[in-house]
Amino acid sequence: MKQADFISSLSAIVGSAAVLTGESAAPYCTDWRNRYSGNALAVVLPADTQQTAEVVELCSAQRIAIVPQGGNTSLCGGSVPLPQGEQIVLNLSRMNHIRALDATNYTMIVEAGCKLADVRETAEKNNRLFPLGLTATQKYCEIGGNLSTNAGGINVLRYGNTRDLVLGLEVVLPDGRIWNGLRSLRKDNSGYDLKHLFIGAEGTLGIITAAVLKLFPRPQSTVTACVAIADADVAVRLLAHVRANCGDVLSSFEIISRSCLDLVFTHIPETSDPFSKKYEYYLLIQLSDVMPGLLDEALRAALQSFGAGVLEQSVTSDADIAEKWWKLRKSISEAQKREGISIKHDVSVPVSRVAEFIAHADTSLRNTYPGIRIVTFGHMGDGNVHYNVSMPDAGLNKTFITQQEGAVNKLVYAVVRDLNGSISAEHGLGQLKRDTIRDYKDPLELELMRNIKQTLDPQGLMNPGKVL
Amino acid sequence: MKQADFISSLSAIVGSAAVLTGESAAPYCTDWRNRYSGNALAVVLPADTQQTAEVVELCSAQRIAIVPQGGNTSLCGGSVPLPQGEQIVLNLSRMNHIRALDATNYTMIVEAGCKLADVRETAEKNNRLFPLGLTATQKYCEIGGNLSTNAGGINVLRYGNTRDLVLGLEVVLPDGRIWNGLRSLRKDNSGYDLKHLFIGAEGTLGIITAAVLKLFPRPQSTVTACVAIADADVAVRLLAHVRANCGDVLSSFEIISRSCLDLVFTHIPETSDPFSKKYEYYLLIQLSDVMPGLLDEALRAALQSFGAGVLEQSVTSDADIAEKWWKLRKSISEAQKREGISIKHDVSVPVSRVAEFIAHADTSLRNTYPGIRIVTFGHMGDGNVHYNVSMPDAGLNKTFITQQEGAVNKLVYAVVRDLNGSISAEHGLGQLKRDTIRDYKDPLELELMRNIKQTLDPQGLMNPGKVL
Numbered sequence: 001m002k003q004a005d006f007i008s009s010l011s012a013i014v015g016s017a018a019v020l021t022g023e024s025a026a027p028y029c030t031d032w033r034n035r036y037s038g039n040a041l042a043v044v045l046p047a048d049t050q051q052t053a054e055v056v057e058l059c060s061a062q063r064i065a066i067v068p069q070g071g072n073t074s075l076c077g078g079s080v081p082l083p084q085g086e087q088i089v090l091n092l093s094r095m096n097h098i099r100a101l102d103a104t105n106y107t108m109i110v111e112a113g114c115k116l117a118d119v120r121e122t123a124e125k126n127n128r129l130f131p132l133g134l135t136a137t138q139k140y141c142e143i144g145g146n147l148s149t150n151a152g153g154i155n156v157l158r159y160g161n162t163r164d165l166v167l168g169l170e171v172v173l174p175d176g177r178i179w180n181g182l183r184s185l186r187k188d189n190s191g192y193d194l195k196h197l198f199i200g201a202e203g204t205l206g207i208i209t210a211a212v213l214k215l216f217p218r219p220q221s222t223v224t225a226c227v228a229i230a231d232a233d234v235a236v237r238l239l240a241h242v243r244a245n246c247g248d249v250l251s252s253f254e255i256i257s258r259s260c261l262d263l264v265f266t267h268i269p270e271t272s273d274p275f276s277k278k279y280e281y282y283l284l285i286q287l288s289d290v291m292p293g294l295l296d297e298a299l300r301a302a303l304q305s306f307g308a309g310v311l312e313q314s315v316t317s318d319a320d321i322a323e324k325w326w327k328l329r330k331s332i333s334e335a336q337k338r339e340g341i342s343i344k345h346d347v348s349v350p351v352s353r354v355a356e357f358i359a360h361a362d363t364s365l366r367n368t369y370p371g372i373r374i375v376t377f378g379h380m381g382d383g384n385v386h387y388n389v390s391m392p393d394a395g396l397n398k399t400f401i402t403q404q405e406g407a408v409n410k411l412v413y414a415v416v417r418d419l420n421g422s423i424s425a426e427h428g429l430g431q432l433k434r435d436t437i438r439d440y441k442d443p444l445e446l447e448l449m450r451n452i453k454q455t456l457d458p459q460g461l462m463n464p465g466k467v468l
Numbered sequence: 469m470k471q472a473d474f475i476s477s478l479s480a481i482v483g484s485a486a487v488l489t490g491e492s493a494a495p496y497c498t499d500w501r502n503r504y505s506g507n508a509l510a511v512v513l514p515a516d517t518q519q520t521a522e523v524v525e526l527c528s529a530q531r532i533a534i535v536p537q538g539g540n541t542s543l544c545g546g547s548v549p550l551p552q553g554e555q556i557v558l559n560l561s562r563m564n565h566i567r568a569l570d571a572t573n574y575t576m577i578v579e580a581g582c583k584l585a586d587v588r589e590t591a592e593k594n595n596r597l598f599p600l601g602l603t604a605t606q607k608y609c610e611i612g613g614n615l616s617t618n619a620g621g622i623n624v625l626r627y628g629n630t631r632d633l634v635l636g637l638e639v640v641l642p643d644g645r646i647w648n649g650l651r652s653l654r655k656d657n658s659g660y661d662l663k664h665l666f667i668g669a670e671g672t673l674g675i676i677t678a679a680v681l682k683l684f685p686r687p688q689s690t691v692t693a694c695v696a697i698a699d700a701d702v703a704v705r706l707l708a709h710v711r712a713n714c715g716d717v718l719s720s721f722e723i724i725s726r727s728c729l730d731l732v733f734t735h736i737p738e739t740s741d742p743f744s745k746k747y748e749y750y751l752l753i754q755l756s757d758v759m760p761g762l763l764d765e766a767l768r769a770a771l772q773s774f775g776a777g778v779l780e781q782s783v784t785s786d787a788d789i790a791e792k793w794w795k796l797r798k799s800i801s802e803a804q805k806r807e808g809i810s811i812k813h814d815v816s817v818p819v820s821r822v823a824e825f826i827a828h829a830d831t832s833l834r835n836t837y838p839g840i841r842i843v844t845f846g847h848m849g850d851g852n853v854h855y856n857v858s859m860p861d862a863g864l865n866k867t868f869i870t871q872q873e874g875a876v877n878k879l880v881y882a883v884v885r886d887l888n889g890s891i892s893a894e895h896g897l898g899q900l901k902r903d904t905i906r907d908y909k910d911p912l913e914l915e916l917m918r919n920i921k922q923t924l925d926p927q928g929l930m931n932p933g934k935v936l
Contacts, residue, residue, distance in 0.1 A: 196664035247758035290715035
């Protein structure tokens with residue numbers, strides 16, 4: 001089939017207004033961080049599952065590769081096409097209907113193109129919580145992308161990753177057939193759990209078009225603490241202590257290094273130090289509950305009984321004060337962006353070993369690169385550290401990164417490996433870590449992944465060049 | 469290889485005392501419910517993962533099929549060999565070491581042969597909770613079996629199924645290679661999530677030899693309510709109401725029909741009616757929390773604000789009173805066993821549709837079989853109903869079951885299908901539902917399952933005759 005005929009066939013399925021080429025396709029071909037820019041034969045925006053299936057069937061027959069795309073906020077280049085211009089982008093943003101909400105079953109059925117913020121808002125209007133919470137991209141990302149990357153965020157400690165928030169899926173398979181696995185069941189042991197294969201597969205095994213999401217009781221009261229500490233070891237011990245004393249109401253436990261705050265104060269207006277003194281690390285701890293009453297007391301008591309290690313603390317039930325603290329945490333990505341590029345790591349280790357990770361990685365980097373700037377923050381409660389490295393003088397940074405990125409990664413990942421951690425905690429592999437992962441993952445596991453890929457997508461048409 | 473040589477080769481790997489044949493093998497070849505009796509070439513009890521791998525490698529080379537077995541408490545004939553005597557039983561009970569417990573990381577690493585009760589007890593001694601709770605088999609079942617069947621039980625509402633309680637696995641693959649996926653990470657998006665393939669696969673894709681389990685804060689206070697209601701519709705609405713008002717401290721919400729209690733009182737000593745009047749249905753509701761204090765008040769307030777529908781209720785923080793109520797719930801299986809065989813169903817529907825399921829199935833059965841006895845109980849909070857059918861006169865029952873089991877199943881499963889439910893909620897498929905599932909599951913899903921089976925176990929040696 002000639003290219004023009006292929007485009008016509010696509011238009012016949014989705015309508016010509018929903019097939020973008022040339023300049024209008026360009027915004028879909030560059031990633032969120034401006035690191036990857038590709039080219040597409042066309043960007044196709046189906047209106048429903050049936051159209052998606054027909055587009056995939058056509059591509060399968062023509063052996064055209066497909067890049068599934070949601071809000072295009074991948075931090076690993078997972079949702080943009082490769083440079084050669086031989087792939088289509090299949091963008092699901094038009095499939096943005098909430099198909100059903102069953103408050104009694106605590107579930108909702110959403111299409112892949114629903115924005116995460118809208119899903120959360122719809123749940124809230126029905127006195128329910130959809131707990132997936134991301135700091136930087138919540139307004140832009142879409143639930144299909146969250147599912148395909150098994151997104152994490154700030155509430156994983158309590159509610160789990162996106163994978164844990166799903167009861168059922170609808171998936172268009174690589175040959176264009178539709179698997180309807182949209183079951184709203186809490187228990188279903190009637191065969192292999194296929195949904196977990198597609199969740200987190202970054203679009204390499206099929207296209208998630210809809211999902212049954214779990215909802216939760218909506219918390220009515222919240223208490224937040226900002227805590228200053230000298231080192232991450234205190235954070236590790238305090239986390240276990242607060243969990244044991246406050247239980248499952250603990251919904252966030254975030255760590256922020258001083259270097260993060262300095263960047264935030266430089267670049268983000270209306271931000272200021274939480275305490276008059278400066279400290280090495282800060283924690284943001286949040287409890288939330290549907291029952292009113294004891295949270296404030298419980299958190300204060302837990303901090304009190306912890307003993308030495310907490311240098312200064314403030315506990316509040318005032319939403320405005322809490323929001324000021326959260327603004328510091330949520331602005332770190334933006335502040336870094338304004339400061340300039342850096343070498344970013346999204347790693348995880350067992351929660352009990354986060355302090356070791358930070359100490360060892362800091363030492364290793366500072367020995368090799370004296371004066372290096374390390375920006376450390378992340379989801380302490382999940383053992384997930386965002387650990388970003390740059391020169392303090394932004395002008396020297398481009399050269400530094402070009403020359404040293406591989407070496408810096410090696411130093412950091414060696415520590416991750418020692419602690420039996422993961423070099424990709426929540427962002428996925430995409431293009432960014434596709435090659436690197438081969439050095440850190442058990443070859444047997446990679447072999448199993450390749451075998452499954454081969455079984456489900458024998459033509460290799462689903463998001464090639466990503467993950468595997 | 470001759471049979472005697474094969475047995476010798478097994479003995480060379482695990483020691484001759486750990487290879488059972490003839491009479492000593494027999495107990496391992498009959499299932500928990502005495503419904504399935506098979507024969508084994510040998511029962512092999514490896515001491516560790518390495519021995520397991522060597523046994524599997526030998527079987528793979530000799531094309532001998534393997535039935536992985538833990539505590540042999542499958543309710544679907546999943547853990548016993550087929551009659552022909554051509555398979556070995558690979559029993560993992562000797563692999564019962566707790567390899568590590570990291571209280572700070574809230575994880576423990578256990579071998580497949582650890583008994584569930586021991587896992588729970590070890591967690592408790594470390595001030596942690598491993599929440600998987602089964603009513604009938606907790607003392608006998610082993611964690612490898614729980615993992616392989618994705619066991620459910622009474623705390624799924626709050627903590628999820630076994631699948632949700634696992635961070636990592638060690639698996640011996642069908643060719644004898646060991647996949648070490650024993651990661652203790654809360655977040656790891658570095659490729660396909662392979663563990664979820666093996667969990668719930670009933671030993672048909674590989675042998676789980678060890679797992680990293682998630683632990684939780686250990687609740688310090690508990691409040692329990694026994695509530696009498698007229699019909700299951702009240703249960704559906706009350707559940708949503710209690711969840712919305714009490715939140716995630718709600719850990720159990722069980723439903724029990726009057727017919728269950730009558731059987732319990734007949735067969736189980738020291739049991740009695742919770743109220744002086746008799747009612748159609750009873751609920752057992754449990755909240756638990758690490759924080760002392762408000763549970764009792766919160767549960768009473770929620771029951772109060774619910775309004776009409778609750779006919780009688782009792783709320784207690786007294787462990788002895790609660791245990792008396794729980795004894796009623798936990799004795800149902802045993803009471804049924806003593807009464808005689810019945811046609812059992814382990815089905816699930818969306819939580820919001822449990823009342824419809826019971827009403828429609830009751831009507832359908834009673835129209836066809838006037839006077840039939842229906843024993844209804846289960847995990848209301850998970851939409852999981854144990855729905856068992858027999859003649860009230862135990863003497864007529866054997867004939868009834870022989871003649872009508874298929875017809876009864878069809879009536880019940882038709883209702884399940886109408887409500888988009890599952891014919892196997894928590895017990896799995898095993899031998900029992902292997903054929904039936906083909907009539908109720910999307911052929912495309914079965915095809916995907918078969919393809920995955922073929923990919924991971926091309927010789928078809930892992931627990932053949934089960935699931936697929």
